[in-house]
Amino acid sequence: MPWPNSGGESNDREEPRMTPERREWIKNRYGLHEEAAGAMPPVGGEEVMVHHGGAVDTMAIEPAAEWHDVEIDDGLLPGWRLQHVDLLGGNPPEKRAVYTRGEPGQEQILSVAIWECSSAKVARSFLIDLLDQFSSSRIKRLDGDEAIGDITLGHDQYMRLYVRGNLVVLVRNGGWNLVPAAEPTRELDARLIERSEAAGHG
């Protein structure tokens, strides 16, 4: 006799988890509306309106950088040891790595998650889905000197979440010995750019 209602039930839902109104609220909260002037950098490959005095012209933006099959290794975060990488399901799948630095028992721990979306446009849409998974009111959009990539958000000094091209990257602390996230995130971003250029992308 087969087991009833056995495990492995699908997480498929007929209705989306996030209501349209909630999605709109997230967009407003973090300035992720594409229509808001200056709020969202243009996605590569688009044409944008450029004003020259009284004249309006269109300008093509260079295609956004793209990454495929990002390899997570020790070289991605120099000075840190890669402990392990997990591949989690989702759309797109999530590569989640743990890096450590320092002596066991007092080590600093960073969790790095990378999502490779099918395009820069999809990455921006996915960012909204991802932000719905955070519960804190202290996540803020970061600009100017604090910006990394195309769109940057942070939670105080210990978390950075950013979009660059088709990548969405999340860097968080995982250990009792905290480390500000900005510098390692910039290091990571620089390595990703190097690898993309080396591969002839972007």
Place this chain on the structure above:
Amino acid sequence: MSIRLEAIKLNHDPSGAASDALTIRRNASQVVQVPEWRHGVSNNPEDSPAAYAIEETRGHTIKIQAQFSRLDPTLQNVEIRAVELPGLGSALGQVKAHTVAFPPGGGTGFETFELENVVIEPLGVGVFTTTWRWQFRRAGGAWTDFETSRHRIYVVVRAPRFSPWTQDPAGGGTDQLPWIDVLDYACRWAAQAKDVDEAAVRVTRAVNDLGPGVLTYDCFSGGRGHYTNSEEFLCTRFLELLKGVPGSIVFVNCSDCAAVVSTFANILGADLAQSTMEILLGGQFDLNPVRLIGAADWQPCETSFGRHEVAWKRPCHAEDEIFDACLQLDGDADPTASPHTPLLATNLKFGGVGDMLYRDRLVVPAHRQRCEANAVAQQRRRVQ
């Protein structure tokens, strides 16, 4: 020695659990081979694990199967039994005597034996060691010892058939069979529980008690899970944290706690999902004073949530009960102000506004109406 015990099957019928052990595996990467006990291989109890369900076995005779070879060619028909060596936590009683006929080749097939004096129901949920001393006798003769077998026995309330766990590998995937590595904690956390609600309550308490020594609420990253994502629960990594593996992440959020509670309770037979409460049209809801997991005080690092996820009895509506290990509520007449009486939400309904149940105790009065149970969000993440 005249007879050798070659092997024992405790899970000899993978299609059921009324008269034998459940189908289990060790963890994400290791299976449990059947026969669980093998001569020369199974030296310690943990080498021969088995799990039994109280509800499914109630009223049935539990049976095992054992295989023998004879070393004395004069032996043809003998009675074989196993007596229990009483020790702390014995559960499976004795193996009732059964006549075994040795074929000309000297090796038997798997012979079926009944167990008697099984006490898993009075003991309740737990982890036990059963030690059997195997004996044989010829007709009219005295019993002679010939082997000792030891087994690690896990007792659950009900066969785990609600996700992520399955007893049907074909349906759910073999990696979602119950893990011994999870039973090792779940059965100890819920020790002596006799029903699934009691088991879930004890699991919730045990998870909350992991703070602050093992883990604490993530005040530093914005509240997204370190052991979960939208689809999966990193159960292997969480077990590493429990075992003290260096480099394990010490921060958890509500999704992590919800996944741990529902996964560890469901392996004992509960039917909990992971579901959320939120303002469906968007917004943060302000919190009454609560004590986040691992925190010493009632001044939480987060004073509002965009969403909060808990273990929830299905179908996860307002009238259904919650198990929340992530925080303690104020359980007194006024949850909005000090003094605070710690209340861990276990089997507590989400409730309507004014019911002074979970919702009213978590959310400030001004936001209670807007903070709703989002049953559409319910899920039971796969374990990895």
